[in-house]
Amino acid sequence: MASKLLLLPFVLLVGTALSTNPLSEKLQEQLKNPAVVNFREYLRIDTSRSENLPVGVEFWRQQAAEAGLEFAVYAPAGKPICVLTRVGADPELPSIMLNSHMDVVAAVPSEWTYPPYEAHVDEEGNIYGRGAQDTKDIAIQYLEAVRRIDALNVTLQRTIHITLMPDEETGGFEGIRPFIASPEYKALNVGFALDEGLSSPTDDIYATYQDRRAWSIEITVKGSGGHGSSMPADIAIKKLQKLINVMMRYRKPLEKALKSVSSLEYGAYTTLNINMINGGLAANIIPETFTLVADMRLCPAENATEILSVVNSWAEFAGNGTTVKFLRREMESLATPIDESNPFWVTMKETITQMGYNLVPVVCPATSDMLHVRNTGTPAIGFAPKRRTTPRIHAADEYLNIDIFLQGIDIYVPLIINLANVPASGQESVVAN
Known part of the structure; x- marks a missing residue:
């Protein structure tokens, strides 16, 4: 690739054992980190219930104001969709969408070791909460990465949109589906999207380029x-x-x-x-x-x-x-090319590889909002730096370790910078059958 990738230094936190003390010094300091504070606050909002979505909206309105980002709420089918925007140096270039969803599946408290909406932290630094892996983690990581990019005074050519969907868990009928058909979405001029990814029990990071098609069948x-x-x-x-x-x-x-x-x-x-x-x-x-x-x-x-x-x-x-x-x-699920024809994939692969990680492309076993984005012709990759993490999506005791969470922000910073600075190539729509 002709452009030179920017790779910022980052600190790789090794798995140093925490003290058996429930509140070791390291953990006490981590709990004061604004990113961790925001993550835990977000987890405490029970967005398994639609009536709590307005609380989520106000959370994001406040975050946008504190970060100096533009904020908008759209409701093309009733439920609120939040969009936080950082305008790029060249707003005419197709933008980068960083997507996640506010809603979470229901949790049965009796099946959990700790209350599912308490954001409890154990002595190992694991944060427990519904949405810790699916997908409140990446939403906060997006936000904190953009904050850090602004603090570094790095120029981004493309505009960044952080988007929060309201009903991914129930099929997107009041969220992504009507949104991508709206003039408000078209005005975002999205050229590439990142969305939720998979947890990895190893140091590999998975990248989903196509989703399985979900069929929910009621037979009477x-x-x-x-x-x-x-x-x-x-x-x-x-x-x-x-x-x-x-x-x-x-x-x-x-x-x-x-x-x-x-x-x-x-x-x-x-x-x-x-x-x-x-x-x-x-x-x-x-x-x-x-x-x-x-x-x-x-x-x-x-x-x-x-x-x-x-x-x-x-x-x-x-x-x-x-x-x-x-x-x-879902009758159709198009794939995003993961080869040299897709400059965003090339940039992503090189960035993650240069950071010392192995990016593994896979078909998503579930169905995400990106199915609908890809089907419009926009390339999209499901990605989440949840390394060394046992998958607990939709299960009891869903968790994410604080070290892994914070390292994820370190990974997103250069990734977002490099994606936002992919030069115009005339290949913005690169979805293949």
Whole structure:
């Protein structure tokens, strides 16, 4: 690449054991770090509930004011989307979007060692909280990296937008989907995006360039109801049993295939899980309906039209009166090129490599907001410097170590600088099928 990459010095904090003291001197100092303070404050906002999103908005409004960033809130479908902007030296160049989401999945406190919205810190320096890995961590890291860049008085040619989405966990129907179709998004002139990435138990850092397609399938079976003392033959539970049996037969080879692959290869396979079964009114009433909700993730090689036929065949096998409704169905997921044709990828790879880390491209096993961004033709990479971290996304005791969190800011500073200074090349839209 013709341009010279800027690589700022950074401090690699080795895994020095903390004192057995719950509050070692090192930990006490880290807890005073403004980045850690902001991270813990953000984690304490229970954004698993939509009614708390306005609290998140006010948090980001205050952060933008303190950092001297422009701030805007958009709500193209009702829920608020925050945009914090640092204008570049050449605002006409396509911008860099640093995306994450405010919303988190629900947490069951009884399953956690510490309350999920307390941001508890243990003696090892692990911060526990819902959203610690998904994705409140990277939002604060973006912000703190931009603060540091401003303090260094580094010129960025491209404008930076930090964007906070409100409903990634429920499919983006009131967030990224309507936003990317809005004139406000088009005015951002996004040329490249970073978004949430995967935790890594090693020093490798993963980069997702394509997502699996999420299908949320609701299937309802119907049968004869009546008093619990009667015995009608055509009952709904029989059809539900047939439905589950045929779905589990389909799932068996998928499960077998995944036994022999590493977590890095997970995104190359289709998965199927039955996550909800609802039905019944009372102990003495035979239910007329049962509803099953399945979560299916289609790998890039899977033909969506063929899978649609498979799902419909399940309903036919279950029997008359069975209906299928798709709560979510992503038919397409384009890939961002990870080769020399994509100058942003080249810059990213060189930056991370020069810092001494290994950047590993993988297909995202889940589905992020970037699926919709890539499908518009904008290149996007899922990236998060969560090294030496056990993946706990959507699980109890979700956590992030303070050392790893702070090192992540060190990584984002040169990465953002270099991405924002990628020269104009006429290759801003480089998404491939």
